[in-house]
Amino acid sequence: MLSQLFSVGVSALLATSIQAGVIQNKPRDGVIALDMQMEYSSELMKRQVAEHDYFVTPNNWPKVVLPIGSNKDEVELVVDTGSWLLQVPDVATNCTKCLLPNGKLGLYNSNTSTTANKTGKPINFGFGANAYYHGEWVVDDVWFGPNFKIPNTLFNDATEIGSLWPYGILGLSKPTKGDENQNIVWNAYRAGLINKPIVAFTQRNSSGNSLQLFLGGHSKSQLVEDYTWTSIENKNFVAHVDFVNINGTEVKVNQTITFDTGNFPVGVSQEVYDGLLGSFPDDPNNKKGSGKIDYNLIKDKTITVSIYGKTYNVPLIAFIEPNCTGQHCDIIIHVAVWNWGTGFTRFLNLALNYDNGSYIGIAGWKPSNTNDIVAF
Template structure:
């Protein structure tokens, strides 16, 4: 997040004696539908002193229920952080909204299954983006009859206004904090076949998303996953280059792969190369950070990662829900490479959390409205 799709929400740890009830995982895989909201005028983000609205500022999200009272909360799926944050009613977070516009908060005082540890949790990403709360243990419901009991998460009583969303951290946890990772915890509890999570887009626009624990959708994958070590580092990939309209733009650098970031951040020279390689646009001046959807809707570019080419729709560079003449570009110039959900929705991404042998998995994506779910 910030440097940083959900449903298995606010979870840090699932204890070894945990078990799912009613809906059992199929062949050791849990499948979760995610939400990539569009046209949300309430999606406001603050960076330093600058406030701005972008209708295409979207992050993969999902709704889960928490505690015996089954309070619904919305969480952002974030491969840029590993902690899981659940906004509590005591936070008075009026911007913690569910997809229907209602406020979604956890009333920890009404849950009869909660266990309080008394241990404070504090996570701060910048001055206006932070989570302060208490480590608690309670049940997470993935639907009305689908439960993971005794999950450890941050019951957030103070949430920053710069990032007013719950969070499902899917990054690799630091050494010694493995119990704060939901995938490892589900694996240790015997709920999934392997400690691997994968993210897939289903439709051609990349706005229908799914998260799989322990497996993946073969119907949405052209080829087997290619695996690369991320031991002792965050979730990242080595970018060799972008190739757009026959123009090769060298990168030769690692980049954080961060679904908690909706944009594509690259160095200045790469940013300029991408803009210059995009089709000439009579409707938008160079430097306007806008482009006509009709000029790119059927085009692709090549992204080379770890020496392997991946074909990505060119619409990865614009806001996910735009099909008009003035679509906002989602690529920006910055000091650090950070590839966000704008592009990652068109690349099958998997993370293997096996302790000491952590890896990132990449595979060519294809749109499919069917599922052939298999375990890793």
């Protein structure tokens, strides 16, 4: 997510108590695998980022449901490569929209969890005027199954959340130096649950709604080739996009872009916007500039994207709203900050290695409804 604003009362909090102890019920072969849901809503919501306006499909972020604390209170968390911290909605928020997929409220109760260590230290974390998490640093267990957990995890026990997102956040970007314990991948690695501090994201089928999150490993079934790793020098989850080729027309991009699962659309400059949309097929059903395209004109087309000098083939439907098969599908490219969300990145295999700096891993994607999960 963009425009991350972060303030804490202390710089190094509970360094000794956060050291996670190894537990016996480990995930299989040092890999934690989680299914992610990506809902779809045709209702578009306007959201302002920096000085630009663009549209976000309200529910279209990958999410997971995780139990927190001794009572295993379930909360729904947006999987976000644009931030690094775990934001957990507490019952004190009185959030009536913090619903689980089954329609029940998903809120954590730090007062009744016998494993919670309430520090009394405030934390204010925000992404904008109506998107913020105000709360307290708490250390508790995060469960990934009935028999294993990441113990002693530090997170924001949010007692007040903004109106824009009725979800928590599972931040997966690399933390700033000295704040490694504010990240669940590092905690899983230090607890001995995963073999390497690497997170990976995979889409299993071409519908774009079957996604998986892996800690410490990945699925070979969706890989065209092995991951190519590039140092990003402790930056956010970023990649340098050289160009996009649509229908034989090469549109120069030449920008370092945040690949952000906490956002959905594709943000570009006006020049790149004009170039990309001008390269779409002529459409008798939609006027130029309408921001819409007939699905049948692009459903079988592939674009070429050059990232760090290596080309990847991506379905052209990565640039339209998911699950639309009609004549007036929304194009998700907008004039905005350089941030490409899940709408596009769901058609790449992406990974982030936190060890010795940070490295982004990219591999070409192919659809598969099977899994061949391996550790990195």
